[in-house]
Protein backbone atom coordinates (compact mmCIF):
# COMPACT_ATOMS: atom_id res chain seq x y z
CA UNK A 1 0.00 0.00 0.00
CA UNK A 2 1.47 3.36 -0.92
CA UNK A 3 1.90 6.11 1.62
CA UNK A 4 -0.66 8.17 -0.28
CA UNK A 5 -3.49 5.86 0.70
CA UNK A 6 -2.53 5.57 4.31
CA UNK A 7 -4.20 7.65 6.99
CA UNK A 8 -3.20 8.31 10.55
CA UNK A 9 -4.30 10.77 13.19
CA UNK A 10 -4.24 11.75 16.85
CA UNK A 11 -7.57 11.87 18.62
CA UNK A 12 -7.91 13.36 22.09
CA UNK A 13 -10.63 12.27 24.47
CA UNK A 14 -11.40 15.09 26.89
CA UNK A 15 -14.18 16.16 29.23
CA UNK A 16 -15.01 16.55 32.88
CA UNK A 17 -14.07 13.87 35.35
CA UNK A 18 -16.14 10.68 35.58
CA UNK A 19 -18.07 11.11 32.30
CA UNK A 20 -16.69 7.81 30.96
CA UNK A 21 -13.69 8.78 28.82
CA UNK A 22 -11.51 5.82 29.80
CA UNK A 23 -14.43 3.40 29.51
CA UNK A 24 -15.01 4.73 25.99
CA UNK A 25 -11.35 4.28 25.04
CA UNK A 26 -11.36 0.69 26.30
CA UNK A 27 -14.53 -0.02 24.34
CA UNK A 28 -13.13 1.47 21.11
CA UNK A 29 -9.93 -0.55 21.46
CA UNK A 30 -11.78 -3.70 22.40
CA UNK A 31 -9.56 -4.29 25.42
CA UNK A 32 -8.88 -2.68 28.74
CA UNK A 33 -5.92 -0.34 28.54
CA UNK A 34 -7.13 2.44 30.81
CA UNK A 35 -8.22 2.06 34.40
CA UNK A 36 -11.74 3.25 35.24
CA UNK A 37 -13.77 3.67 38.39
CA UNK A 38 -17.01 5.13 39.65
CA UNK A 39 -14.97 7.63 41.65
CA UNK A 40 -13.96 10.94 40.04
CA UNK A 41 -10.39 11.79 39.03
CA UNK A 42 -9.29 8.28 38.19
CA UNK A 43 -7.05 9.01 35.20
CA UNK A 44 -3.92 10.95 36.14
CA UNK A 45 -1.64 10.71 33.10
CA UNK A 46 -2.19 10.95 29.39
CA UNK A 47 -2.36 7.53 27.86
CA UNK A 48 -2.05 6.47 24.22
CA UNK A 49 -4.27 3.76 22.77
CA UNK A 50 -3.93 2.68 19.17
CA UNK A 51 -6.44 1.19 16.76
CA UNK A 52 -5.56 0.34 13.19
CA UNK A 53 -8.31 -0.55 10.74
CA UNK A 54 -6.96 -1.42 7.27
CA UNK A 55 -5.21 1.71 5.96
CA UNK A 56 -6.23 3.95 8.88
CA UNK A 57 -4.43 4.30 12.18
CA UNK A 58 -6.18 6.10 15.03
CA UNK A 59 -4.01 7.14 17.97
CA UNK A 60 -6.22 8.01 20.93
CA UNK A 61 -5.13 10.11 23.89
CA UNK A 62 -7.05 9.46 27.10
CA UNK A 63 -6.74 12.38 29.50
CA UNK A 64 -7.47 13.17 33.15
CA UNK A 65 -10.93 14.70 33.58
CA UNK A 66 -11.14 18.42 34.09
CA UNK A 67 -12.19 19.45 37.55
CA UNK A 68 -12.53 22.76 39.30
CA UNK A 69 -12.15 23.80 42.86
CA UNK A 70 -9.11 21.73 43.75
CA UNK A 71 -5.99 23.74 44.28
CA UNK A 72 -3.48 21.01 44.98
CA UNK A 73 -0.46 20.65 42.73
CA UNK A 74 -1.64 17.18 41.64
CA UNK A 75 -4.99 18.59 40.50
CA UNK A 76 -3.32 21.42 38.66
CA UNK A 77 -1.05 18.91 36.96
CA UNK A 78 -4.06 16.84 35.86
CA UNK A 79 -5.92 19.85 34.44
CA UNK A 80 -2.78 20.89 32.60
CA UNK A 81 -2.35 17.45 31.02
CA UNK A 82 -5.98 17.61 29.84
CA UNK A 83 -5.65 21.16 28.48
CA UNK A 84 -2.53 20.39 26.52
CA UNK A 85 -4.26 17.40 24.90
CA UNK A 86 -6.87 19.75 23.41
CA UNK A 87 -4.29 21.33 21.17
CA UNK A 88 -2.55 20.08 18.06
CA UNK A 89 -4.62 16.94 17.55
CA UNK A 90 -6.47 15.90 14.41
CA UNK A 91 -9.76 15.12 16.11
CA UNK A 92 -11.07 16.19 19.48
CA UNK A 93 -13.70 14.11 21.22
CA UNK A 94 -15.47 16.02 23.94
CA UNK A 95 -17.41 13.72 26.25
CA UNK A 96 -20.34 14.65 28.45
CA UNK A 97 -22.54 12.48 30.62
CA UNK A 98 -26.16 12.31 29.44
CA UNK A 99 -27.93 15.58 28.84
CA UNK A 100 -25.65 17.52 31.14
CA UNK A 101 -24.04 20.53 29.55
CA UNK A 102 -22.77 22.81 32.29
CA UNK A 103 -21.08 26.17 32.56
CA UNK A 104 -17.83 24.33 33.10
CA UNK A 105 -18.25 22.51 29.76
CA UNK A 106 -19.01 25.84 28.13
CA UNK A 107 -15.86 27.32 29.62
CA UNK A 108 -13.70 24.38 28.54
CA UNK A 109 -15.03 24.41 25.01
CA UNK A 110 -14.29 28.12 24.74
CA UNK A 111 -10.66 27.02 24.47
CA UNK A 112 -11.56 25.71 21.01
CA UNK A 113 -12.10 28.18 18.17
CA UNK A 114 -15.65 28.40 16.79
CA UNK A 115 -16.36 26.29 13.72
CA UNK A 116 -13.45 23.99 14.53
CA UNK A 117 -14.02 21.24 12.01
CA UNK A 118 -12.79 18.24 13.83
CA UNK A 119 -14.46 18.20 17.21
CA UNK A 120 -17.04 15.60 18.02
CA UNK A 121 -19.41 15.80 20.96
CA UNK A 122 -20.09 12.43 22.57
CA UNK A 123 -23.17 12.22 24.73
CA UNK A 124 -22.21 9.19 26.83
CA UNK A 125 -24.25 7.09 29.24
CA UNK A 126 -27.38 7.25 27.07
CA UNK A 127 -28.49 4.09 28.89
CA UNK A 128 -29.04 6.28 31.96
CA UNK A 129 -31.18 8.92 30.22
CA UNK A 130 -34.70 8.51 31.53
CA UNK A 131 -36.53 10.94 29.26
CA UNK A 132 -35.39 9.63 25.89
CA UNK A 133 -37.60 12.22 24.14
CA UNK A 134 -35.33 14.96 25.50
CA UNK A 135 -32.36 13.66 23.50
CA UNK A 136 -33.26 15.12 20.09
CA UNK A 137 -33.97 18.68 21.32
CA UNK A 138 -30.73 18.49 23.35
CA UNK A 139 -28.76 17.51 20.25
CA UNK A 140 -30.41 20.45 18.49
CA UNK A 141 -29.32 22.90 21.14
CA UNK A 142 -25.80 21.50 21.15
CA UNK A 143 -25.47 21.89 17.39
CA UNK A 144 -26.42 25.55 17.75
CA UNK A 145 -23.21 26.05 19.71
CA UNK A 146 -21.33 25.70 16.42
CA UNK A 147 -18.52 23.91 18.17
CA UNK A 148 -19.01 20.36 16.96
CA UNK A 149 -19.05 18.85 13.52
CA UNK A 150 -20.76 15.70 14.82
CA UNK A 151 -22.84 14.93 17.88
CA UNK A 152 -22.99 11.26 18.76
CA UNK A 153 -25.07 9.77 21.58
CA UNK A 154 -23.75 6.42 22.80
CA UNK A 155 -23.24 4.19 25.77
CA UNK A 156 -19.63 3.13 26.27
CA UNK A 157 -20.56 0.73 29.06
CA UNK A 158 -23.43 -0.95 27.21
CA UNK A 159 -21.49 -0.93 23.93
CA UNK A 160 -24.18 1.01 22.08
CA UNK A 161 -23.41 3.14 19.02
CA UNK A 162 -19.65 3.25 19.62
CA UNK A 163 -19.11 2.15 16.00
CA UNK A 164 -20.77 5.38 14.76
CA UNK A 165 -18.11 7.32 16.61
CA UNK A 166 -15.32 5.25 15.06
CA UNK A 167 -16.85 5.73 11.58
CA UNK A 168 -16.97 9.44 12.09
CA UNK A 169 -13.34 9.58 13.28
CA UNK A 170 -12.20 7.54 10.27
CA UNK A 171 -13.66 10.20 7.96
CA UNK A 172 -11.73 12.92 9.74
CA UNK A 173 -8.17 11.68 10.09
CA UNK A 174 -5.70 12.95 7.52
CA UNK A 175 -3.43 11.09 5.14
CA UNK A 176 -0.17 10.01 6.67
CA UNK A 177 2.07 7.08 7.36
CA UNK A 178 1.35 4.82 10.30
CA UNK A 179 3.37 5.47 13.41
CA UNK A 180 2.82 2.14 15.19
CA UNK A 181 2.74 -1.47 13.99
CA UNK A 182 -0.84 -2.44 13.13
CA UNK A 183 -1.15 -4.87 16.06
CA UNK A 184 0.05 -2.45 18.76
CA UNK A 185 -2.76 -1.31 21.06
CA UNK A 186 -1.04 0.71 23.73
CA UNK A 187 2.07 2.84 24.04
CA UNK A 188 3.07 2.59 27.67
CA UNK A 189 5.67 0.58 29.51
CA UNK A 190 4.77 -2.58 31.38
CA UNK A 191 5.94 -0.84 34.56
CA UNK A 192 3.38 1.93 34.02
CA UNK A 193 0.65 -0.60 33.27
CA UNK A 194 1.51 -2.44 36.48
CA UNK A 195 1.36 0.73 38.59
CA UNK A 196 -2.01 1.69 37.09
CA UNK A 197 -3.55 -1.74 37.67
CA UNK A 198 -2.38 -1.69 41.30
CA UNK A 199 -3.77 1.85 41.73
CA UNK A 200 -7.13 0.78 40.29
CA UNK A 201 -7.39 -2.09 42.77
CA UNK A 202 -6.67 0.38 45.59
CA UNK A 203 -9.24 2.92 44.35
CA UNK A 204 -12.02 0.37 44.17
CA UNK A 205 -11.28 -1.00 47.62
CA UNK A 206 -11.03 2.13 49.73
CA UNK A 207 -13.45 4.84 50.91
CA UNK A 208 -14.33 7.89 48.85
CA UNK A 209 -11.61 10.29 50.05
CA UNK A 210 -8.61 8.00 49.87
CA UNK A 211 -8.25 7.49 46.06
CA UNK A 212 -6.90 11.01 45.66
CA UNK A 213 -4.21 10.41 48.24
CA UNK A 214 -2.74 7.22 46.80
CA UNK A 215 0.14 7.00 44.37
CA UNK A 216 1.94 3.86 43.26
CA UNK A 217 5.65 3.51 42.56
CA UNK A 218 7.17 0.41 41.01
CA UNK A 219 10.45 -0.31 42.83
CA UNK A 220 11.37 -3.50 41.02
CA UNK A 221 10.19 -5.07 37.77
CA UNK A 222 12.31 -8.10 37.04
CA UNK A 223 11.38 -10.48 34.27
CA UNK A 224 12.62 -14.03 34.51
CA UNK A 225 11.91 -17.02 32.35
CA UNK A 226 8.62 -18.07 33.88
CA UNK A 227 7.90 -15.36 36.41
CA UNK A 228 8.03 -11.58 36.77
CA UNK A 229 8.87 -10.11 40.17
CA UNK A 230 7.19 -6.80 40.92
CA UNK A 231 7.76 -4.74 44.07
CA UNK A 232 5.60 -1.66 44.50
CA UNK A 233 5.15 1.03 47.13
CA UNK A 234 1.77 2.62 47.73
CA UNK A 235 2.21 6.19 48.96
CA UNK A 236 -0.39 7.89 51.12
CA UNK A 237 -0.30 11.20 52.97
CA UNK A 238 -1.05 10.26 56.58
CA UNK A 239 -0.53 7.31 58.86
CA UNK A 240 -4.32 7.01 59.36
CA UNK A 241 -4.59 6.49 55.58
CA UNK A 242 -1.88 3.89 55.77
CA UNK A 243 -4.00 1.98 58.27
CA UNK A 244 -7.04 2.18 55.99
CA UNK A 245 -5.08 0.81 53.06
CA UNK A 246 -3.60 -2.05 55.04
CA UNK A 247 -6.84 -3.00 56.79
CA UNK A 248 -7.19 -5.15 59.87
CA UNK A 249 -4.41 -7.75 59.97
CA UNK A 250 -3.42 -6.66 56.48
CA UNK A 251 -6.66 -7.90 54.91
CA UNK A 252 -7.24 -4.93 52.62
CA UNK A 253 -3.70 -4.87 51.29
CA UNK A 254 -3.91 -8.59 50.72
CA UNK A 255 -7.08 -8.27 48.66
CA UNK A 256 -5.54 -5.40 46.63
CA UNK A 257 -2.46 -7.53 46.01
CA UNK A 258 -4.41 -10.59 44.94
CA UNK A 259 -6.68 -8.68 42.54
CA UNK A 260 -3.73 -6.81 41.03
CA UNK A 261 -1.67 -9.98 40.64
CA UNK A 262 -4.48 -11.82 38.88
CA UNK A 263 -5.05 -9.00 36.41
CA UNK A 264 -1.34 -8.51 35.82
CA UNK A 265 -0.90 -12.22 35.11
CA UNK A 266 -3.60 -11.96 32.48
CA UNK A 267 -2.31 -8.75 30.90
CA UNK A 268 1.37 -9.69 30.92
CA UNK A 269 0.73 -13.38 30.21
CA UNK A 270 3.16 -14.62 32.82
CA UNK A 271 3.22 -15.64 36.45
CA UNK A 272 3.65 -12.68 38.77
CA UNK A 273 5.21 -12.41 42.20
CA UNK A 274 3.87 -9.16 43.64
CA UNK A 275 5.03 -7.49 46.85
CA UNK A 276 3.33 -4.35 48.11
CA UNK A 277 4.44 -1.87 50.74
CA UNK A 278 2.62 1.17 52.10
CA UNK A 279 4.51 4.33 53.02
CA UNK A 280 3.52 7.76 54.25
CA UNK A 281 4.80 10.69 52.20
CA UNK A 282 3.28 13.67 53.91
CA UNK A 283 1.78 16.29 51.58
CA UNK A 284 2.85 14.66 48.31
CA UNK A 285 -0.29 15.78 46.44
CA UNK A 286 0.58 19.42 47.00
CA UNK A 287 4.31 19.41 46.54
CA UNK A 288 5.65 19.92 43.05
CA UNK A 289 9.09 18.58 43.85
CA UNK A 290 7.68 15.37 45.34
CA UNK A 291 5.24 15.00 42.43
CA UNK A 292 8.05 15.21 39.98
CA UNK A 293 10.14 12.57 41.76
CA UNK A 294 7.04 10.37 41.76
CA UNK A 295 6.71 10.54 37.97
CA UNK A 296 4.24 13.40 37.58
CA UNK A 297 6.24 15.45 35.14
CA UNK A 298 4.91 18.99 35.42
CA UNK A 299 7.31 20.24 32.76
CA UNK A 300 6.22 17.78 30.11
CA UNK A 301 2.50 18.44 30.46
CA UNK A 302 2.63 22.08 29.46
Ligand SMILES: Nc1nc2c(ncn2[C@@H]2O[C@H](COP(=O)(O)OP(=O)(O)OP(=O)(O)O)[C@@H](O)[C@H]2O)c(=O)[nH]1
Pocket residue numbers: 016017018019020021022023024035036037038039040041042043044063064065066124125126127128154155156157158
Ligand atom coordinates in the same frame (compact mmCIF):
# COMPACT_ATOMS: atom_id res chain seq x y z
N1 LIG B 1 -24.31 3.71 32.99
C1 LIG B 1 -23.15 3.97 32.38
N2 LIG B 1 -22.03 4.14 33.09
C2 LIG B 1 -20.88 4.41 32.42
C3 LIG B 1 -20.83 4.53 31.00
N3 LIG B 1 -19.57 4.81 30.65
C4 LIG B 1 -18.84 4.87 31.80
N4 LIG B 1 -19.62 4.61 32.87
C5 LIG B 1 -19.22 4.55 34.29
O1 LIG B 1 -18.81 5.85 34.71
C6 LIG B 1 -17.78 5.75 35.70
C7 LIG B 1 -16.59 6.60 35.29
O2 LIG B 1 -15.98 6.02 34.16
P1 LIG B 1 -14.50 6.37 33.72
O3 LIG B 1 -14.30 5.77 32.37
O4 LIG B 1 -13.52 6.04 34.79
O5 LIG B 1 -14.63 7.97 33.58
P2 LIG B 1 -13.49 9.03 33.16
O6 LIG B 1 -14.19 10.10 32.39
O7 LIG B 1 -12.35 8.35 32.50
O8 LIG B 1 -13.07 9.60 34.60
P3 LIG B 1 -11.69 10.35 35.03
O9 LIG B 1 -10.55 9.51 34.59
O10 LIG B 1 -11.82 10.44 36.50
O11 LIG B 1 -11.74 11.68 34.36
C8 LIG B 1 -17.45 4.27 35.82
O12 LIG B 1 -18.14 3.76 36.94
C9 LIG B 1 -17.99 3.68 34.52
O13 LIG B 1 -18.37 2.31 34.62
C10 LIG B 1 -22.05 4.34 30.27
O14 LIG B 1 -22.13 4.40 29.04
N5 LIG B 1 -23.18 4.07 31.02
Ligand SMILES: [Mg+2]
Pocket residue numbers: 021022023034035036042043063064065
Ligand atom coordinates in the same frame (compact mmCIF):
# COMPACT_ATOMS: atom_id res chain seq x y z
MG1 LIG C 1 -10.37 8.24 32.99
